[in-house]
Structure formats: structure tokens, C-alpha cells
Amino acid sequence: MRIEDHWNKAMRLEATRKRKLDTTDDYEIVIWICIHGGAHLANIALHSLGVTDEGFDLIHSNIPEHNLRGPAGVAEMLAILKSIEDLGPRFVRGIEPLDVKAVQACLSAYDKVKGFAEAARNETGEAA
Numbered sequence: 001m002r003i004e005d006h007w008n009k010a011m012r013l014e015a016t017r018k019r020k021l022d023t024t025d026d027y028e029i030v031i032w033i034c035i036h037g038g039a040h041l042a043n044i045a046l047h048s049l050g051v052t053d054e055g056f057d058l059i060h061s062n063i064p065e066h067n068l069r070g071p072a073g074v075a076e077m078l079a080i081l082k083s084i085e086d087l088g089p090r091f092v093r094g095i096e097p098l099d100v101k102a103v104q105a106c107l108s109a110y111d112k113v114k115g116f117a118e119a120a121r122n123e124t125g126e127a128a
Contacts, residue, residue: 010040038109
């Protein structure tokens with residue numbers, strides 16, 4: 001997928017989360033949006049930095065399986081995305097009740113992935 005398309009999808013998901021969802025009442029959907037939007041943001045960074053081309057998209061931090069190497073910070077960004085994804089089995093597909101601290105950690109991690117994607121995008125002139 002093209003960088004611009006990843007960005008548009010991630011921003012639409014984020015806008016929906018911010019405008020229409022409550023982090024307490026809708027915590028499962030908030031986490032899911034961070035997982036899905038975070039994957040779009042990670043792909044922006046990977047494509048912008050030349051780690052992957054636009055024909056190779058990650059669905060999750062480790063799907064499809066890969067051994068990606070890139071500039072400083074790529075491994076950390078993928079680990080942060082993985083920390084978001086790890087909430088899925090617990091709260092989205094699982095039955096754990098609301099954990100406000102987990103949701104806040106999720107949102108904070110999402111912001112870090114977004115910051116990395118924005119920096120990569122700006123560094124390579126991909127920002128609109």
C-alpha cells in the first residue's frame with residue numbers, strides 16, 4: 001500500500017477514536033484501533049525509510065514473518081507496536097475487564113509509533 005494511503009487510513013481510524021469513542025466505555029474498540037492504526041503507521045515508517053517497499057505490508061509487527069533490519073529505532077518501534085498488539089488477546093478477543101492503565105499505556109504506545117512514523121515521513125519528504 002502507498003504511504004499516503006496508510007496515512008489516510010491511520011488518521012481516519014484515529015479521528016473516529018477521538019471523536020466517537022470513550023476510552024472507558026469502548027476500550028476494546030480503542031485498543032483495536034490502536035492495533036490496526038499502529039500497523040498502518042509502522043508501514044509508513046518502514047516504507048519511508050526504505051526498509052520495505054510499498055508492495056510489502058506488515059499486518060502486525062511480526063506478520064508476515066520477517067527479519068527486517070533498518071535504521072536506528074525500527075526495532076524499538078516494532079517492539080512498541082507489539083506491546084499494543086499484545087493487548088488484543090487480553091481485551092479485544094479475551095474477556096479481561098477494563099484496565100484503565102492498560103488503555104492509557106496503549107494510547108501512549110500508539111503515540112510513540114505515530115511519532116516515529118511522522119519523523120520518518122518528514123525525514124524523507126513523504127509528508128503532504
